[in-house]
Amino acid sequence: MKKILLISNMYPSESEPSLGAFVKNITSSLANVHSVELNVIDYKTTSKIKKILSYCSFYFSIIKTLMRKKFDFIYLHFASHSSLPVILLTMLGMKFNIVTHVHGGDIKYLEGRNRIFFSIKKVVVKKILQISTKIIVPSKHYAEYLQEHYGSFDNIVIYPSGGVNIDVFKELAILKKKDVIGYAGRLVKSKNVSLLIQSLKKFPFLKLEIVGEGEELANLKKLVEELNLSNQVSFLKGKSQKDLSEWFNQINCLVYPSSSESLGLVPIEAMACGTHVILSEIPAFLDLREVGFTFNSSRVADVTSLEHSIQKLYDSSEDELNLSITHNKQLVNSIYSHKMVDKVLKDVFK
Structure with a gap:
């Protein structure tokens, strides 16, 4: 059994059941065979000040956890938003076994987003990918895009984001x-x-x-x-x-x-x-x-x-x-x- 710290800036809760629901599915799969500790944000806010404060608290919590405990793996979701504390600690000399799981706008610019902010995100993502033991992507084309725009990697794993829970998502006796x-x-x-x-x-x-x-x-x-x-x-x-x-x-x-x-x-x-x-x-x-x-x-x-x-x-x-x-x-x-x-x-x- 491995000790895993799962880090994600999106995770579902009772008040936000759809927030990164697939991350919880992945966590449940891992928890069947490993010890998984969470360091996540499981709520949303529209206030910019509250959002900044929530990320400060999130990052501080990650740093505190990694300085106090040892893990076999750090499992990062949404690398562009979650990896800064890990990058900082590695720059200070700490060693980690990092698995980075990239999604959606982590590596690709999406219409309507701030291009300057995306440029900053791109630098962050490139750095965490370079120091990752494994890089998980959800599909073949996304792996190809990553290789084309972020450099050549031989440690990419294609894994479709937890897959579909067919015990939940199934045809029911409901009139359409x-x-x-x-x-x-x-x-x-x-x-x-x-x-x-x-x-x-x-x-x-x-x-x-x-x-x-x-x-x-x-x-x-x-x-x-x-x-x-x-x-x-x-x-x-x-x-x-x-x-x-x-x-x-x-x-x-x-x-x-x-x-x-x-x-x-x-x-x-x-x-x-x-x-x-x-x-x-x-x-x-x-x-x-x-x-x-x-x-x-x-x-x-x-x-x-x-x-x-x-x-x-x-x-x-x-x-x-x-x-x-x-x-x-x-x-x-x-x-x-x-x-x-x-x-x-x-x-x-x-």
Whole structure:
């Protein structure tokens, strides 16, 4: 049994059940065979002052823990935000066995973010990658992007972020609402939820449910009012995994028009629940098609293409749609279920 300190600036709690939920799934897998101690931020704040104070407390806690205790591994999530204290201590001469798990905007600039801040993050991430024993990435294309932009590494492990808990995300005996489509995730510019809202103008018979929170929430609500779509669009708060699974089972289709994903775990979880998905044509989702998943797709940031994909779904026959659902569920179970991917993670911490 190894002693592991897991560090993450995103971790779920009762008040924030969707905050980095997959990190908790990963923790649970590790805790079955190892001793895992947490040093995490499990809440959100919109106040800049409170956010600065929370990170100061977070960093101080990491330094204090590492100076008082010895661990076999330090396991870092969201390296751009969580690794500074570890880098500092290594510069002071301390030695650690570091496993760095990079996600989303850790290594790739996302639309709507501050470019200067991203430049600073890039320096931090490059440093932690250079001193890491192992680097975990969620997908093949993300590994290729990292190699292209951050240097050559021979210690990269591809592990799809805990995989899908098929005991939670599964098809339930719930009647689907055929006229309801949905989106679930962070509400930031790079997710292009505004395009999904705009596409509803062509489909007055459809309802859209948006699950999640983020910096774009106010702008998206304003857009709904401007387009007179208040009777078609509903905004729902973040959900626990159990509640999210039930919601997937209720909606007819999950639409993910994102311009960048490191994996796209949410659509995979939706497919595990027997839900149709419409995905943008980005590397992460093209990887899913490459391994056999079937779904409608739309060009990135193209409302007309998105409208066509939605129309194509509703023009498809029930037999065709049911065949796709069964096929995708089988693929999730055989490739992305947490039981299938667990061994990858456990091998990292031998």
